[in-house]
Amino acid sequence: MPATSELTYSPFSKAIFDDPYPVYRRLRTEAPVYRDPGERWWVLSRFADVASALRDWETYSSKLGPAPENPDDDGRKYSVISMDPPRHDRIRGVLKGFFTPRAVTAMEGALQRVVDHHLDRLTPGTTVDAMEAFAFSVPTDVIGDLLGVPHADREQLRVWWEAFLTRHEGEVTMPPSAIEANRRISSYIGDLIEARRTEPGDDLISIVLQATFHDPEIGDDRALTPHEVLMFCNLLSAAGSETTQKLISNGLVAMHDHPDQWQRIVHDHSLIPAAVNEALRYDTPSHWVARTLTRRVELHGVTMEAGDWVLLLLGSANRDERRYDDPDRFILDRPRGTDVYFGWGIHICLGQWLARREAQMVFEAVAKKFPNYAIGAHERVLTATVRGYTSVEMMLR
Numbered sequence: 001m002p003a004t005s006e007l008t009y010s011p012f013s014k015a016i017f018d019d020p021y022p023v024y025r026r027l028r029t030e031a032p033v034y035r036d037p038g039e040r041w042w043v044l045s046r047f048a049d050v051a052s053a054l055r056d057w058e059t060y061s062s063k064l065g066p067a068p069e070n071p072d073d074d075g076r077k078y079s080v081i082s083m084d085p086p087r088h089d090r091i092r093g094v095l096k097g098f099f100t101p102r103a104v105t106a107m108e109g110a111l112q113r114v115v116d117h118h119l120d121r122l123t124p125g126t127t128v129d130a131m132e133a134f135a136f137s138v139p140t141d142v143i144g145d146l147l148g149v150p151h152a153d154r155e156q157l158r159v160w161w162e163a164f165l166t167r168h169e170g171e172v173t174m175p176p177s178a179i180e181a182n183r184r185i186s187s188y189i190g191d192l193i194e195a196r197r198t199e200p201g202d203d204l205i206s207i208v209l210q211a212t213f214h215d216p217e218i219g220d221d222r223a224l225t226p227h228e229v230l231m232f233c234n235l236l237s238a239a240g241s242e243t244t245q246k247l248i249s250n251g252l253v254a255m256h257d258h259p260d261q262w263q264r265i266v267h268d269h270s271l272i273p274a275a276v277n278e279a280l281r282y283d284t285p286s287h288w289v290a291r292t293l294t295r296r297v298e299l300h301g302v303t304m305e306a307g308d309w310v311l312l313l314l315g316s317a318n319r320d321e322r323r324y325d326d327p328d329r330f331i332l333d334r335p336r337g338t339d340v341y342f343g344w345g346i347h348i349c350l351g352q353w354l355a356r357r358e359a360q361m362v363f364e365a366v367a368k369k370f371p372n373y374a375i376g377a378h379e380r381v382l383t384a385t386v387r388g389y390t391s392v393e394m395m396l397r
């Protein structure tokens with residue numbers, strides 16, 4: 001795009017979603033507080049601004065939810081992701097011990113079994129669609145095992161989640177197919193919850209059902225309401241698989257495009273955790289989160305009013321040249337500090353350690369079995385916020 005062309009950014013444009021980085025660069029330089037032409041939201045794109053907004057939940061509220069095209073008007077549409085403290089902290093607290101690094105270490109054996117199951121059946125010398133072969137199924141099985149979703153239903157659930165997130169070119173509203181998918185997911189998870197209510201197991205749904213916490217509003221301990229349980233489990237089932245699928249596939253494409261870095265990984269597996277962090281930064285799965293302002297904010301000479309929507313572009317923050325040297329290259333030895341690919345502040349991704357460990361195990365299996373893999377044709381899916389592929393041709397060698 002020539003520098004003289006008009007600067008327009010829409011999160012729902014397929015052309016931009018296919019390669020958002022040139023537009024992100026222009027936003028950071030020319031309009032760090034960008035106003036959507038339809039006046040629906042502001043867009044912050046610099047790392048420092050995005051990180052400060054993520055930390056300041058009192059000003060940048062999550063109360064109306066993460067999606068301006070589908071606001072949470074009555075506080076019932078989403079779970080913790082559309083709550084502010086103190087409600088947010090109480091519900092999130094129910095599972096805070098479940099996803100810590102130590103808890104994920106305890107899951108190590110189970111995670112490795114899932115990864116081995118999908119990668120051991122692949123044969124060197126063949127060509128596969130990496131999405132179908134393992135990138136869809138590893139995260140879907142990991143969260144499916146944790147939630148106790150029967151094997152036979154997992155692919156259906158994944159397809160519904162993809163339909164829920166998919167958007168049509170240029171359209172801001174949710175398409176009917178996304179609304180219908182959402183209805184089916186809620187109904188399916190609702191049935192699963194009812195089954196656990198009568199027959200509890202050691203899965204996450206049973207843990208959420210049995211948890212109690214102190215609720216100062218009623219001055220007593222209480223369990224989550226049926227609606228709170230449903231929304232929390234819905235969120236886990238989506239967040240647990242969609243983004244991690246993209247991390248795995250975006251990372252494999254990025255490392256294929258940077259063969260010198262990949263060869264270092266092949267010869268030294270201790271670099272894999274750094275490779276996963278760099279994949280999260282370089283081609284991040286979650287491109288933006290949204291907030292609404294609780295008060296007027298002045299930033300870079302621009303005034304945003306209370307009640308306005310603001311998109312925080314994580315995908316742009318991760319490529320900000322003010323924060324990262326040579327940001328458009330995949331560099332394993334990059335010094336690390338605060339990164340915002342999992343968000344930051346009170347809403348920082350609950351499943352970040354789990355997602356990292358899944359991707360690390362997949363990259364390690366590929367490094368061992370297919371050190372000279374190649375990538376062929378790959379096709380992206382247009383979704384609301386999650387950027388990644390729907391198919392990736394991979395030559396296994």
Ligand code: HEM
Nearest residue numbers: 080081239240243244247286289342343347349350351355
């Ligand atoms: C590569 C994989 C993942 C990425 C890139 C990712 C990204 C994110 C981001 C950016 C947020 C912050 C949203 C906001 O600030 O509004 C978030 C929140 C969240 N994530 Fe993830 N996520 C991933 C995997 C997972 C997994 C595996 C789980 C669970 C099993 C999970 C569960 C959650 C939950 C429950 C929240 C809401 C936390 C809150 O509002 O307090 N995520 N994630």
